[in-house]
Amino acid sequence: MRERLDAVRAAGFEAAEFWWPFPTATPGDAEVEAFVDAVRASGLALAGLNLFAGDLPAGERGVVSWPGREDELLASVRVAAYIGAELGCRNFNALYGNRLPGHDPAEQDAVAHRNLSVAAAELPGTVLIEPVSGIDAYPLHTAAQAVAVADRVGAPDVGLLLDVYHLSVNGDDVAAAIERFRGRIAHVQLADAPGRGAPGTGTLPLRAWVDDLVDGGYDGWMALEHVSDDADPFAWRTEGSWR
Template identity: 50%
Template sequence: MPRRYAVNCSILFTEFPLLERAAAARDAGFEAVEFWWPWPEAPVPSEREIDAFCQSIEDAGVRHVGLNFYAGDMPAGERGVLSHPARATEFRESVGVLARIAERTGVRAFNALYGQRLDGVAASEQDRVATRNLAFAARTVAAFGGTVLVEPLARGLNGAYPLETAADAIAVLRRVDEPNVKFLFDAFHLASNGDDLEEAVRAHAADIGHVQIADAPGRGAPGTGDIDFAALFRALDEAGYDGWTALEYKPDGPTEFGWMKEWPA
């Protein structure tokens, strides 16, 4: 089936300022974009910042298909505040901001990074906090048809992040038990941690809410590593996945898409 590619403008088109990236994606021929949380220093940015971000997407005329919840200071190494007992207020405040962005841009898929394990805090307590926050987020975005996504991350690159495999993410989904909490299938992270991508698709097809791709190792464009993307795409097609496939790789130099000649949209 035809593949629908979206561009993650927090990792691609970084040669442009943030507010010019949606237009850059449009000019490169894409009709959809996604972003990480655009303000790593704050769960509640200013009204001016929110408006400028939304306006940049509206002016570009592209679809906004994915957005992260506030995840702490990612450039400094944080990977989410969802499970941090002392930061539940920050996460929940960001949910309100996200809902306002969704009203403006139409985005409906939201990635909630789980957060790293904390010294001196029991893993069971962090999991309890994460479950409550995910349920809160799920109920909030359900009001406008939104989906919350849960994502494993590559071992060794993201601190003490506890979700590494498809099975880890699915266990969180089962614990939260909300119908609009889904699995974010990221080929790079899963392959880096040893998951068989085709088997993961077959085993968890009903729970996959979004797909992101980069090659592994290296997180470069498809074709720069060892992932068999032809086999992965075939498995996704056979599983009936018809959502967006988001490009979330690190380009070697300026953003370009020559690899798509082999796997076109």
Template identity: 50%
Template sequence: MRFDVNCSILFTELPLLDRPAAAKAAGFDAVEFWWPFPEAVPPASDVEAFTEAIRDAGVQLVGLNFFAGDMPGGDRGVLSSPAHSAEFRDNVELVEMIGAATGCRSFNALYGNRIPFLDRDRQDETAVANLAFAAAAVARIGGTVLVEAVSGPQPYLLRTAADVVAVLDRVRAERGVGNLAFLADLYHLTVNGDDVTKVLAEHADRIGHVQIADAPGRHEPGSGAIDLDGHLSQLEQAGYRGWVGLEYVPSGPSGLSFEWLPRDRRANHEGNPLA
């Protein structure tokens, strides 16, 4: 398995632009980020500083979220919001540019929360159109758009693997789009009550990226009760060779939260699942 560090949730004690170097110092060769700016289209100088920080750290950017609204305020994506479609599509163009500049090819589109008083069908239709737009854009650089289920108190519209797969199938059927994949966040799936073993058995071939955290608590592996070792072994046996993003809140200092993973298994090479 190849592990990367989500620098939007780890190393938060450091300024964002210092986090790729911290991940490298901890022994990792790859990082991922949620959308790292407060706006959908930040100043060009901010984007350049971000890509330079990744390049200077000597790490690979392997995952990036599209703009997802005001995440600290409770937003979980604008993909399905008609009022934000223009903003989302402007962001897609920038994401494509960042992908071209960094070599990143996996881009996560958060579906969005339920909008009160708006018909769900209209939200879903908006999401389908925006997913097709995003997929066409990143296809120009060989990219893939990821979709995930999310837990938490927000009324996020996709809660299970079945919800996600239904969206992927609909976009493929209605728009002929092939470069979409399931982001299997094992923490979110577990917390939402999915049978993760069954999900992986049924949908391993649809998975384009994996993220992990333990539950309860969303802390590092070994802090909770999820069988992450077993799940990752199952994925490996099913042929998954993609990245596993460490997307957890450290229970102590970020550097110490990697002790579950021997340093010689943090670099970009194939290895055994958790042992």
């Protein structure tokens, strides 16, 4: 992890964000302190942190709405609250969780409402709700669906994570979502499509969307969440190749 942080710092960035950085929802104190120390020593700000999201490689996408896993989710909230307080992180992504066979969606939504209400009360910042692509069982595919979840919670510190890659792949109108939910966007993630590569490797009008966000008053972080096999995954920043 420290090597990754150093590479990001060397590339000229000021901050990094992390998926849940521990193998379980309940890391030991030493694990948590090692993470905090590594980020602090890197000189980078922590721009965002996912809550515990289950087994991502196996296809799980969060446990916020999963009956029976409330203890795991809320344990990760307590850890994230500590990390946020130590490092000044203000954005916490709460992946909603897939629909479960044999479970009433309304029951899952009720579990999510309770968990998100607690998370919003305990975390030192904003709880992010993210539409995700590639998993049919994940119920939030559009910006409107994510904002509807935030509205049901009703807490002021629950906002939209605008991941333009996921929204585009899902067929959402990104420009319209920016205009409609401009005041609800709490964090932005960027990748091109198709391929989820660096800006300029696909066909998305990323530059136009970024300009629209900034011109409309957005002053939060914009995080790169793209994949790359290049020796220098950030070379595009100096090549002027993205739209």
